[in-house]
Amino acid sequence: MSINRRxxxxxxxxxxxxxxxxxxxxxxxxxxxxxxxxxxANGHSTITPCNSGLxxxxxxxxxxxxxxxxxxxxxxxxxxxxxxxxxxxGMKYSLVSREVISxxxxxxxxxxxxxxxxxxxGCDKNMPGGMMGMLRANVPAIYIYGGTxxxxxxxxxxxxxxxxxxxxxxxxxGNMAEEDFCEIERRAIPGSGSxxxxxxxxxxxxxxxxxxxxxxxxxxxxxxxxEIVGMVEHAAKVLVEAVKADLKPRDIVTRESLENAVAVxxxxxxxxxxVLHFLAIAHAAEVPWxxxxxxxxxxxxxxxxxxxxxxxxLAIDLHHAGGIPQVMKVLxxxxxxxxxxxxxxxxxxxxxxxxxxxxxxxxxxxIRTIDNPMYAEGHLAILRGNLSPxxxxxxxxxxxxxxxxxxxxxxxxxxxxxxxxxxxxIVAGDVMVLRYLGPKGGPGMPEMLAPTGxxxxxxxxxxxxxxxxxxxxxxxxxxxVGHVAPEAAEGGNIALVQEGDSITIDSHQLLLQLNVDDAxxxxxxxxxxxxxxxxxxxxxxxxxxxxxxASFGAVLDKFE
Numbered sequence: 001m002s003i004n005r006r007x008x009x010x011x012x013x014x015x016x017x018x019x020x021x022x023x024x025x026x027x028x029x030x031x032x033x034x035x036x037x038x039x040x041a042n043g044h045s046t047i048t049p050c051n052s053g054l055x056x057x058x059x060x061x062x063x064x065x066x067x068x069x070x071x072x073x074x075x076x077x078x079x080x081x082x083x084x085x086x087x088x089x090g091m092k093y094s095l096v097s098r099e100v101i102s103x104x105x106x107x108x109x110x111x112x113x114x115x116x117x118x119x120x121x122g123c124d125k126n127m128p129g130g131m132m133g134m135l136r137a138n139v140p141a142i143y144i145y146g147g148t149x150x151x152x153x154x155x156x157x158x159x160x161x162x163x164x165x166x167x168x169x170x171x172x173x174g175n176m177a178e179e180d181f182c183e184i185e186r187r188a189i190p191g192s193g194s195x196x197x198x199x200x201x202x203x204x205x206x207x208x209x210x211x212x213x214x215x216x217x218x219x220x221x222x223x224x225x226x227e228i229v230g231m232v233e234h235a236a237k238v239l240v241e242a243v244k245a246d247l248k249p250r251d252i253v254t255r256e257s258l259e260n261a262v263a264v265x266x267x268x269x270x271x272x273x274x275v276l277h278f279l280a281i282a283h284a285a286e287v288p289w290x291x292x293x294x295x296x297x298x299x300x301x302x303x304x305x306x307x308x309x310x311x312x313x314l315a316i317d318l319h320h321a322g323g324i325p326q327v328m329k330v331l332x333x334x335x336x337x338x339x340x341x342x343x344x345x346x347x348x349x350x351x352x353x354x355x356x357x358x359x360x361x362x363x364x365x366x367i368r369t370i371d372n373p374m375y376a377e378g379h380l381a382i383l384r385g386n387l388s389p390x391x392x393x394x395x396x397x398x399x400x401x402x403x404x405x406x407x408x409x410x411x412x413x414x415x416x417x418x419x420x421x422x423x424x425x426i427v428a429g430d431v432m433v434l435r436y437l438g439p440k441g442g443p444g445m446p447e448m449l450a451p452t453g454x455x456x457x458x459x460x461x462x463x464x465x466x467x468x469x470x471x472x473x474x475x476x477x478x479x480x481v482g483h484v485a486p487e488a489a490e491g492g493n494i495a496l497v498q499e500g501d502s503i504t505i506d507s508h509q510l511l512l513q514l515n516v517d518d519a520x521x522x523x524x525x526x527x528x529x530x531x532x533x534x535x536x537x538x539x540x541x542x543x544x545x546x547x548x549x550a551s552f553g554a555v556l557d558k559f560e
Contacts, residue, residue, distance in 0.1 A: 035071045036071070037070070038116045040117075040118050041077050043078075052192045054121070067233070079121070091444075093444060099556050101132075116242065117137060117141045118142050122194045128277035128280060131143060131284075141242075142238060146223055148220060149190070149191065167180075168181075169455065191223075192223045193224060200474030203271040204274065205220070206264055207261040207274060212257055213253070217319070220316065220323045238345055242344055250286070255287050258282055262297045264328065266298050268303075272472050283552070291551050294393075298377060302377065303377075304327060304373050305327065305374070310397040313365070325352070325356045379396050381510060383510050392484040394505065399479060404505050405515070407431065407499075407503075409430045410435070417434050422454060426460065435469055435484075436531065440545075443534065446471065447472055452477075466479065466481070467512065
């Protein structure tokens with residue numbers, strides 16, 4: 001009996017002849033109609049190093065699928081480079097691209113009635129966008145991460161994309177020579193692959209491995225090294241077996257597997273963006289999951305890995321130290337993972353980890369043991385208070401004290417905030433408020449790596465707070481609070497903050513508080529006027545019109 005749902009569709013009824021003719025034009029023979037059709041969603045693009053090395057992986061996928069007896073069909077997905085768009089109007093399109101990518105995957109798989117899909121991506125929004133599309137289509141699927149970049153080198157130091165943003169602050173503060181600044185700029189990105197720290201792309205790839213929809217060890221390989229090609233060919237064969245077994249993404253993505261994924265995000269010190277994206281992924285999977293679930297998992301999960309941006313090492317160092325399977329095995333032995341969750345391999349998490357050592361190797365400094373963590377609890381804290389009653393996300397690793405109260409310095413956009421930092425108008429103790437940058441207000445929740453990088457470069461990373469209804473890069477660290485909800489454009493209290501108001505950030509008490517009494521806030525609210533949309537047509541206007549609150553993942557199809 002054929003395992004191919006497409007085969008049944010095109011060999012029965014009056015549509016048989018024209019449907020088959022179209023496939024003959026693609027080189028099909030009679031025997032091909034009984035083989036499964038597997039889509040290969042190829043994110044290759046020469047617009048960013050994150051995706052410039054994906055074509056050879058798509059080629060390897062085609063080889064592996066054919067060897068496994070399937071018919072591969074390639075289609076494209078777009079990408080936006082966050083690193084290139086940072087600080088520009090283009091950054092507003094980044095989160096939008098998550099939705100476009102998910103729509104591409106769902107549309108092509110559904111429109112061509114594919115039997116399975118392999119999604120290949122590199123840059124930040126490729127990851128959640130592809131996963132959301134896989135879950136919506138819900139045919140057997142596997143995610144292929146394009147791989148991390150190798151570090152750049154200068155004066156014996158490893159470099160990465162965040163090195164450049166922080167060098168801007170150091171140079172502007174007079175603490176770096178122009179020659180060094182220019183050399184860091186030239187050398188930080190040595191070739192293809194996604195940004196090298198535990199930033200958003202590597203965070204999401206690691207979480208997808210823990211989720212069970214990528215192969216073990218696949219999430220931390222380097223794009224330019226040979227092992228990743230062999231992994232893709234093997235993944236193709238695994239996917240064909242999943243088609244035969246009818247093992248679909250929604251069989252794998254459950255509340256328990258989401259807990260596994262978020263536990264790995266916490267253990268590796270991953271990006272704040274994981275909160276936004278996993279809310280959206282859970283929504284696509286129709287699995288109950290709220291912003292408070294992140295706080296629940298955070299409190300029981302230690303940070304085990306010494307990784308940038310707040311630590312020392314890069315994703316490739318994690319790979320050489322044992323990769324995500326080693327991190328997962330430490331968590332599993334401590335009772336912090338659900339070992340019985342199914343994975344795309346057809347084995348459970350515990351079965352996949354059976355041969356992984358219980359303890360990390362003693363000769364590596366990247367992965368800690370459970371009794372000697374970097375931090376006893378996870379680093380992505382969910383704060384609430386009158387400034388963010390729906391919740392917001394604070395990244396609290398690397399800080400001597402994640403508590404401060406200071407005067408508000410209010411900015412309506414990122415560019416004016418960066419200009420103030422560069423002009424040295426921001427001083428220790430200030431709390432910068434960047435608003436009208438949420439899902440609707442931005443629109444698209446642009447990331448704030450330029451201001452936070454400049455603050456760190458000037459030595460203000462721990463002494464200046466930054467609160468926004470926008471997002472942060474995975475490369476951000478410091479006294480930062482993002483995803484404030486409700487956002488300013490929807491009348492959230494962040495819209496009512498005035499210059500000099502006292503604001504408290506207290507990650508111990510999980511508090512973000514505007515220290516202004518209710519009566520005064522009531523007077524300000526009565527005078528507040530909802531701003532007109534920034535865009536009236538096109539994709540940004542559509543995103544602004546449909547986007548949910550950040551506390552629900554900023555998804556576009558939350559209609560209930």
